[in-house]
Amino acid sequence: MEELANLFHGFAVALQPFNIMVMLLGIVLGVIIGVLPGLGGANGVAILLPLTFSMSPTSAIIMLSCIYWGALFGGAITSILFNIPGEPWSVATTFDGYPMAQQGKAGEALTAAFTSSFVGALFAVVMITLVAPLVASFALQFGPAEKFAVYFLAFCSFVGLSKEPPFKTVAAMMIGFALAAVGLDSITGQLRLTFGITELLNGFDFLIAVIGLFGIGEILLTMEEGLAFRGGNAKINLRVVIQTWKELPTYWMTSLRSCLIGCWMGITPAGATPASFMSYGIAKRVAKRGNNFGKGEIEGVVAPETAAHAAGTAALLPMLSLGVPGSPTAAVLLGGLLIWGLQPGPMLFVEQKEFVWGLIASMYLGNLVGLIVVLTCVPVFAAILRVPFSIIAPLILVLCAIGAYSVHSSTFDVVMMLVFGVLGYLLKKCNYPLAPLVLAIVLGDKAEEAFRQSLLGSQGSLGVFFSNALVSTIMVLGLIALFWSAIQEGYSRLRAAAA
Amino acid sequence: MFRSAYRSALITAFTAAAALGTSTIAASAAWEPVRPVEFIVPAGTGGGADQMARTIQGIVTKHNLMKQPLVVINKSGGAGGEGFLDVKASQNNPHKIIITLSNLFTTPLATGIPFNWKDLTPVAMLALDEFVLWVNAEKPYNNAKDFMDALKAASPGSIKMGGTGSKQEDQIITVALEKAAGAKFTYIPYKGGGEVAVQLVGNHVDSTVNNPIEAVAQWRGGKLKPLCVFDSKPMPYDEPIADGKAWKDIPTCKSQGLDIEYLMLRGIFMSPKATKDQVAYYVDLFNKVRATPDWQEFMKSGAFNTTFMTGDEYAKWVGDEEKRHQDLMKEAGFLAPSN
Numbered sequence: 001m002e003e004l005a006n007l008f009h010g011f012a013v014a015l016q017p018f019n020i021m022v023m024l025l026g027i028v029l030g031v032i033i034g035v036l037p038g039l040g041g042a043n044g045v046a047i048l049l050p051l052t053f054s055m056s057p058t059s060a061i062i063m064l065s066c067i068y069w070g071a072l073f074g075g076a077i078t079s080i081l082f083n084i085p086g087e088p089w090s091v092a093t094t095f096d097g098y099p100m101a102q103q104g105k106a107g108e109a110l111t112a113a114f115t116s117s118f119v120g121a122l123f124a125v126v127m128i129t130l131v132a133p134l135v136a137s138f139a140l141q142f143g144p145a146e147k148f149a150v151y152f153l154a155f156c157s158f159v160g161l162s163k164e165p166p167f168k169t170v171a172a173m174m175i176g177f178a179l180a181a182v183g184l185d186s187i188t189g190q191l192r193l194t195f196g197i198t199e200l201l202n203g204f205d206f207l208i209a210v211i212g213l214f215g216i217g218e219i220l221l222t223m224e225e226g227l228a229f230r231g232g233n234a235k236i237n238l239r240v241v242i243q244t245w246k247e248l249p250t251y252w253m254t255s256l257r258s259c260l261i262g263c264w265m266g267i268t269p270a271g272a273t274p275a276s277f278m279s280y281g282i283a284k285r286v287a288k289r290g291n292n293f294g295k296g297e298i299e300g301v302v303a304p305e306t307a308a309h310a311a312g313t314a315a316l317l318p319m320l321s322l323g324v325p326g327s328p329t330a331a332v333l334l335g336g337l338l339i340w341g342l343q344p345g346p347m348l349f350v351e352q353k354e355f356v357w358g359l360i361a362s363m364y365l366g367n368l369v370g371l372i373v374v375l376t377c378v379p380v381f382a383a384i385l386r387v388p389f390s391i392i393a394p395l396i397l398v399l400c401a402i403g404a405y406s407v408h409s410s411t412f413d414v415v416m417m418l419v420f421g422v423l424g425y426l427l428k429k430c431n432y433p434l435a436p437l438v439l440a441i442v443l444g445d446k447a448e449e450a451f452r453q454s455l456l457g458s459q460g461s462l463g464v465f466f467s468n469a470l471v472s473t474i475m476v477l478g479l480i481a482l483f484w485s486a487i488q489e490g491y492s493r494l495r496a497a498a499a
Numbered sequence: 500m501f502r503s504a505y506r507s508a509l510i511t512a513f514t515a516a517a518a519l520g521t522s523t524i525a526a527s528a529a530w531e532p533v534r535p536v537e538f539i540v541p542a543g544t545g546g547g548a549d550q551m552a553r554t555i556q557g558i559v560t561k562h563n564l565m566k567q568p569l570v571v572i573n574k575s576g577g578a579g580g581e582g583f584l585d586v587k588a589s590q591n592n593p594h595k596i597i598i599t600l601s602n603l604f605t606t607p608l609a610t611g612i613p614f615n616w617k618d619l620t621p622v623a624m625l626a627l628d629e630f631v632l633w634v635n636a637e638k639p640y641n642n643a644k645d646f647m648d649a650l651k652a653a654s655p656g657s658i659k660m661g662g663t664g665s666k667q668e669d670q671i672i673t674v675a676l677e678k679a680a681g682a683k684f685t686y687i688p689y690k691g692g693g694e695v696a697v698q699l700v701g702n703h704v705d706s707t708v709n710n711p712i713e714a715v716a717q718w719r720g721g722k723l724k725p726l727c728v729f730d731s732k733p734m735p736y737d738e739p740i741a742d743g744k745a746w747k748d749i750p751t752c753k754s755q756g757l758d759i760e761y762l763m764l765r766g767i768f769m770s771p772k773a774t775k776d777q778v779a780y781y782v783d784l785f786n787k788v789r790a791t792p793d794w795q796e797f798m799k800s801g802a803f804n805t806t807f808m809t810g811d812e813y814a815k816w817v818g819d820e821e822k823r824h825q826d827l828m829k830e831a832g833f834l835a836p837s838n
Contacts, residue, residue, distance in 0.1 A: 046571070049553055049557070050553065053561050054561055142701070144703065184576070184577050184578050185665075186665060186690065187665055189578060189665030189666035191577060191612075198577075198612070201581045201584075201612070203576070323697065331691075335549060335550045343716045343719065343800070344716055345715075345716025345717060346716070346719075346720030346721075347720050408574065408576070408581075453689070456686075457659055457703070
């Protein structure tokens, strides 16, 4: 009950006119940041951080977290319209969102994405409100072995649940792992595969790869197919929103599952990207119309968006209560907390009640404001598709180039983006799936790091991955996911034999 | 409410002082930035160097200390090598400064990238970061001696030390501890200091040498306890943090029989071949930053050692420190084959 009283006090803080203004401003800035590929929530928040130093800490965190919500919403827009994920966690949204847009259903896809984002965030905030202290201690149980197990599960659920030929999936994933290995080896502190080229010190950034593989690759394909930009017949009025809303409740099961996956991944803290992939992978296998996934199925938009937003929101919990950021953006917010003179950690909830509950209240309000802002803009976004391809394609190219440049302020990255574009085009022509490659670039080095940290700790024994109930459960789930097809086949053969 | 009123009063008082100060300095300053200044951070967002750079950026903006904007850019690739090489390549561009940590020495030594701090122009030492030996509060060790005895008694490698990065400051201290005890740790590198502190709270490692700012929250929460500080004298901050203990109450490691001192440079360098006037401009700027109450608050929150140096004194200090790192890393076998 005390929590509820605190929460209402928090609403009073968040509803001050100045804070509402800050909230709106943050959402709009965030959406813009999310739309620009490459800029990213973390960079956006970092750039805008100094703006907030003259505000009170509560207003400042409300503004920055609203930028974060805005970026989470905005990431979906370019994924659906142009197949260019503005943020890592919206990669999975492109799988079904983009085909929907091509079929003239951009409005439906956007509405589904935004609404699911809101549902995911709301679920996570309610969880934070009710069980914050309990959940925080769960995160402490995650050492390197547990973290590796989570990444393992993400990879396995993707390979095992994919409908592509497994060898092509694994081959694409291996290319991703190889690319992820370039740069500094964080365990030995030595450079790997850089061949003395200083530009490669940083390795291949995920965002550059994604902008190239998806964005540029898609433009190349469209050019080959004759400069037609499909999806021009998208309905552009607000009725689309209402119609889509009528359809969405049928997917309550997918939503609930994605919320749970998202919260779990956000807290552990693995982050929004693996959450969105895992949620998509599982939905694809479990859903009734799973066979249609990848061809423009609305459920394929609901699953990753719900999970990504739930994870993005839940990621703030370990940051506040433990001082460990669950995402890069949360890491920058954490730096902000310290600059405002607040110390994240176990004592924050006790000593800074106004701040913490003001922030939690602003999560409710910020997401609601965000949903209203982006939904009213759905027709505008969908109308972009009516612009002729010959005009929009150069614009997209410029946008991609700016995005690639802004990741590390390096022109070398723009060249790399074009190279990845050609690679993406070739892989698509040969029917290799791009998603496993991307997944491996994003999570490859993290998984490697966790794996080697575990083995250092266990002095080389693989038993560490089965050393306690938590880690064993996750590993076994991963193995089941990996061999799901084989298990299913074996089961049906057994039944056939019995019959 | 009281706190913010007090703060704004301080700020008003300070801006008045700053306005007086700038009017006299403006007459003597021969060089000033004519376009935005890039402030390179050779580490990722959210880490110690990044926090300090962004605090400085915030102070500069809030108190209007520069006519041109100061833009923080993270170039963390190759353990910061990316940032150092970027500044090295910006000869005759006085609109670029860089904040350093120990990777100024350790990165070129461990990776063999073509860089030495002498390629850059030293500006000023802002502060030194302390290192503290931490253990989980549930463990029975009450002082550094207890812990070192346990290390000696345990089988080699069974006690785990968590730290930030590989072949960098945390691991250098670990090797020094091993040498002092004649025993072995298993060193496990993580990406950031905050993560290291939480791994210690979760008992996934047995000890850490976190900077104060990285572990203070967990200390206040009663999850960690500090054993000793790797400095020649105890830290000066006497505000109680946990259990009535303040930073001042942490004994030096030397007093505990561990003769190890290690402080990390938080200093500023600028692009090669900068003129005297250009260096003077930045030294003056950082003097103004240091005079703000915000900076002092930041120093206190991270229990920093506030030694400030410029000019030849600073260059000499960096030179000595480089020599020391070379010796320490050579001894530990951390040097890249080409060095």
